[in-house]
Amino acid sequence: MDKYLIVGLGNVGDEYDMTRHNTGFMVLDAFAKASNIVFEDKRYGFVGETSLKGRKVFLLKPSTYMNLSGNAVRYWLNKENIDQSRLLVISDDVAIPLGQFRLKANGSNGGHNGLGHIQQLIGQNYARLRMGIGNDYPQGMQIDYVLGRYGEEEMKVLQPAIDLGVDIIKSFVLAGIDITMNQYNKLGKNGGSKS
Template sequence: MKYLIVGLGNPGSEYENTRHNIGFKILDALADASNIVFSDKRYGFIAEYKFKGRTFVLLKPTTFMNLSGKAVNYWLQKEKISFDNLLILTDDLALPFGTLRLRAKGGDAGHNGLKDIQQVMGRSDYARLRFGIGSDFRPGQQVDYVLEEWSKDEAAELPLKIDTCIEIIKSYGTIGVARTMNQFNKRK
């Protein structure tokens, strides 16, 4: 079985520790823990992770957040991965900081990366792991907020939350989205 795990974010050191780049941060942590390295390929940084007989193709798109669909579409086709085996890791303003929600499908909830994936793919029935970043910003300051670095308190909690995300990715590939949702979405 082969899976495409896409961490949404923006390339470049200026975005590295921003809230919007949580998808990249999760995949970087998985790669570091597994002693695998990303390679700069077409439309993204790619790494391959093996776990319990499954192959996880890890993708950090270099197309920038708002054009993520091009990279997702390209790598699904190139790696001959079923659309059913696609998992997108994304930030979510609607969830309190650190809240994790796995969904089998859904809308874009105003997220430009998800919006572009849905537009390019022509469908929205793909799994997504939503990482809550909270909404502690004034009206009109949403862009600044998502592109800010984590607060000191948030940064202290990130490693534990990211470890849970890695558990969710492994579970998604081994027991499926429904059972993984039942196991992890109830956790605080």
Template sequence: MKYLIVGLGNIGDEYHNTRHNIGFMVLDALAKASNIVFSDKRYGAITRLPLKGRQLFLLKPSTFMNLSGFAVRYYMQQEKIPLENVLVIVDDLALPFGTLRLKGKGSDAGHNGLRHIALTLGTENYARLKFGIGNNFPRGGQVDYVLSPFDEKDWETIDERLKTAGEIIKSFCLAGIDITMNQFNKK
């Protein structure tokens, strides 16, 4: 069985370790813990993670956030991965920092990466793992906030939250979305 695990973010040093790039950070942490490395390919950096008879394709799109759907569609078609085996990791302003929520479908909630994926795939019925980044910014300061680095307090717990996100990804692929939501969304 094949799975496509997509971490959303923007390429370039100026976006490294910013709140909007938490999807990249989750996949980087999972790859490091699994001793695998990404290779630059068409539409993004990708690697394979074998997991108990399953193949997980970890993808960090190079299309920039607003065009993420192109990379998702390409690798779904290339590897013949069904929609129910796709998981997108995304930052979420509506959740407190470090909160992790797995959902089977939903609206884009104003997130341009999710919006482009839904437009490209023609559906919002794909799984997403939302990583809370908080919303501690002044009115009109949303763009600056999401494109800024995490603060010192966030860095104190980020490694543990990244590890938990990796556990959620593995559970999604091994146990399915319902069991994984029941186990992790309550925490």
């Protein structure tokens, strides 16, 4: 059976709940909720399992904290013997406006600590969905911004992108990265609207 690992990046703990840096967790939570998947506390992370048309899908929210995310990703790839081409990592990105997203088959970490650590351990040849959180912060305040919570108005902008993120996970598993990029990246530039 084909196996897939879908990783949402974030930090565990109530103090990080609904923060911009936890957008990866939020996409996975939305996917889990839509599919009635329950996360269990396992080694290096919270793991949920489901299957889509005969393909086994593991959802992973690393419990390692962001800058050690690679430990969790590498462990679960090895443990379940999942090919790296079937790995999708979802992260926040300050370089992309809030509510927009980019799906890429590989590439640099773009200065993201979580992606950076994954890259150190497994290289940069894996798919990633970068969810825009915007960069509306004064110089030198990036850390406060990414660890800050979303406001109600921001969530209205973000929610359509999170909903599309759920669709992207399904498409990645069922159709593959190339088709999924072709189908969704143009939507990502419109801020998640299907117009």
